[in-house]
Amino acid sequence: MTKTQAQRQRLTLNREQFMMVVPRWCYGRHDGWASLVDRWLGDDAEFAAKSIKARANRGKDGTHGQGNRNHWGFKAMK
Secondary structure (H helix, E strand, O other), X not given: OXXXXXXXXXXXXXHHHHHHOOOHHHOOOHHHHHHHHXXXXXXXXXXXXXXXXXXXXXOOOOOOXXXXXXXXXXXXXX
């Protein structure tokens, strides 16, 4: 299943499922991972507002579209 398909079906994990899939960069920091999960799943209005704003600002293109070009090199490419 792709990420897009999961988003269409509105699949999500509950807290216990998130705690079973701790990412590699968070090993040994389970309290930090629990804190992140609580923010994602909680009713923190400020965090939700920032997430919505970040999602809206994300744009349609991929990240790092400029590559190693400077501003003028990137503008000339388009």
